[in-house]
Amino acid sequence: MVELFGLAFAILFISLSLITIRLRRRHQKYPPGPRRLPLIGNLLDMPSKEGWVTYKKWSDQSGFDIAHVDVMGSHIIILNSAKAANELLEKRSSIYSDRPQFTAFQLFLLDFPSMGLGFNHGMLPYGERWRRLRRAFHTHFDATTSKEYRPLEMQAVQRLLRNLLESPDNFSQHLKHMTGQVILSIAYGINVRPEGDPYVAVAETVLEAVSVVSSNPWAMLLDMMPWLLNMPSWFPGASVKHEASKWLPVVDSMIDNPHAEVKAALAAGTATPSVAAKMILQLHENSTEEEIWTTKAIPGFVYLVGADTVQRKAQAEIDSVTGGSRLPDFSDMASFPYVDAVIKEVLRWHPVAPLGIPHRVMEDDMYEEHLIPAGSTILPNIWGMMHDSVLFPEPDRFYPERWLVPDPPPSPQVVFGYGRRICQGRFVAREIIWAGIVNVLASFEIKPVKDNPPKEMYTSGIVSQEAW
Numbered sequence: 001m002v003e004l005f006g007l008a009f010a011i012l013f014i015s016l017s018l019i020t021i022r023l024r025r026r027h028q029k030y031p032p033g034p035r036r037l038p039l040i041g042n043l044l045d046m047p048s049k050e051g052w053v054t055y056k057k058w059s060d061q062s063g064f065d066i067a068h069v070d071v072m073g074s075h076i077i078i079l080n081s082a083k084a085a086n087e088l089l090e091k092r093s094s095i096y097s098d099r100p101q102f103t104a105f106q107l108f109l110l111d112f113p114s115m116g117l118g119f120n121h122g123m124l125p126y127g128e129r130w131r132r133l134r135r136a137f138h139t140h141f142d143a144t145t146s147k148e149y150r151p152l153e154m155q156a157v158q159r160l161l162r163n164l165l166e167s168p169d170n171f172s173q174h175l176k177h178m179t180g181q182v183i184l185s186i187a188y189g190i191n192v193r194p195e196g197d198p199y200v201a202v203a204e205t206v207l208e209a210v211s212v213v214s215s216n217p218w219a220m221l222l223d224m225m226p227w228l229l230n231m232p233s234w235f236p237g238a239s240v241k242h243e244a245s246k247w248l249p250v251v252d253s254m255i256d257n258p259h260a261e262v263k264a265a266l267a268a269g270t271a272t273p274s275v276a277a278k279m280i281l282q283l284h285e286n287s288t289e290e291e292i293w294t295t296k297a298i299p300g301f302v303y304l305v306g307a308d309t310v311q312r313k314a315q316a317e318i319d320s321v322t323g324g325s326r327l328p329d330f331s332d333m334a335s336f337p338y339v340d341a342v343i344k345e346v347l348r349w350h351p352v353a354p355l356g357i358p359h360r361v362m363e364d365d366m367y368e369e370h371l372i373p374a375g376s377t378i379l380p381n382i383w384g385m386m387h388d389s390v391l392f393p394e395p396d397r398f399y400p401e402r403w404l405v406p407d408p409p410p411s412p413q414v415v416f417g418y419g420r421r422i423c424q425g426r427f428v429a430r431e432i433i434w435a436g437i438v439n440v441l442a443s444f445e446i447k448p449v450k451d452n453p454p455k456e457m458y459t460s461g462i463v464s465q466e467a468w
């Protein structure tokens with residue numbers, strides 16, 4: 001009898017709490033956004049290309065620095081100002097550090113011990129497994145350890161210069177090759193072949209797979225209707241699942257093959273220093289299955305990101321900063337204020353990840369009397385913030401001098417994201433970008449394309465790179 005009474009009380013308490021939450025929500029306004037339609041909400045307002053431009057316009061029109069859309073019941077909050085992003089993603093990062101779980105992407109994220117893209121902790125939900133992987137990654141890529149990779153970066157830059165001299169028209173290919181070379185040598189001690197390298201080819205295939213699957217028009221609907229996954233492949237929308245599973249063996253080979261090569265080299269005594277070699281050597285008899293798995297996961301992530309990181313082109317001409325008698329190196333870093341300004345402008349002008357990587361808020365929250373419901377996807381509009389005409393007059397103009405005034409705008413550090421999920425490769429990435437840009441500028445004159453200029457400048461995915 002007492003138990004029944006307790007149960008009835010618990011049900012009453014939960015019901016009252018739910019009603020209170022609903023009533024409270026009804027009285028609380030979401031941030032402004034385009035008008036919602038019944039059932040589908042703002043589905044038709046969602047831009048298919050360069051979303052960052054449209055999202056910025058929404059805030060320009062409403063005069064409020066964050067925007068809200070509801071896509072079939074899923075809330076998306078776009079942060080269009082540095083102030084809002086800093087307030088929510090930095091100051092309140094204890095509740096804003098989760099990631100939304102995109103169903104299409106999860107098709108690659110098979111659970112441990114299978115690999116798939118499960119090694120990619122950048123997409124994992126906030127929690128213990130993400131925390132362990134982030135800690136392991138940090139030991140190899142903190143500010144101090146990142147400096148150990150400078151000789152590898154310089155070797156790759158010198159090769160880039162030779163390649164550019166031989167065939168300047170293939171510059172995009174050469175830049176990709178350079179980042180592939182740096183990353184594979186850091187992660188596995190592998191020396192990439194000048195042309196047609198199988199490791200670079202596999203990484204590019206995996207990136208293509210991620211882009212094909214995530215840009216599939218059904219991918220977003222899958223997030224709203226995950227039951228589509230249980231439908232046969234002929235059912236509209238269900239084909240994404242079959243498309244994704246086709247790629248899984250390639251993803252697995254991307255992780256397994258270089259790892260096996262390092263193990264073999266260690267056994268033969270021919271291994272060169274690398275993150276993978278260091279991690280494998282730290283294993284011992286009592287290492288857990290997860291520790292063994294992590295020796296694949298960390299270098300695997302570096303491998304994937306590296307294939308993705310394409311240098312932006314400076315459109316400024318500067319004289320060789322060394323008087324033309326030698327190539328610059330890291331010891332010159334403090335002596336090039338103009339080059340630093342060029343790099344800041346490159347990062348600002350077209351951020352590599354214009355909308356960052358989405359975060360997810362774990363609890364209901366308020367921003368200036370507007371409700372941000374728990375579970376909302378949070379998109380920091382980094383491109384929008386970097387094109388704020390108050391902070392950056394004539395924002396579309398590539399103008400390094402804006403950083404050289406006595407009171408310069410805030411550093412474009414936010415292109416690497418926020419709070420507890422901030423990019424862990426930022427120290428290495430900055431050094432690679434610096435070495436690449438300073439050496440190219442010292443050796444070549446970069447001119448705009450005259451014949452057949454590209455119609456579309458940049459792709460519209462999470463990572464936005466040259467579209468040609």
Ligand code: HEM
Pocket residue numbers: 121122123134137141301302305306309352353356357358359415416417418419420421422423424425426428429
């Ligand atoms: C120009 C180069 C790069 C840019 C602009 C960049 C930018 C970003 C951004 C915006 C995020 C999301 C941060 C957030 O959620 O707020 C991120 C995450 C991450 N990046 Fe980078 N990144 C770059 C290169 C690299 C490199 C070379 C590595 C590896 C060596 C790397 C490793 C990571 C990792 C591990 C995460 C996930 C962090 C987490 O979710 O806990 N990044 N990056």
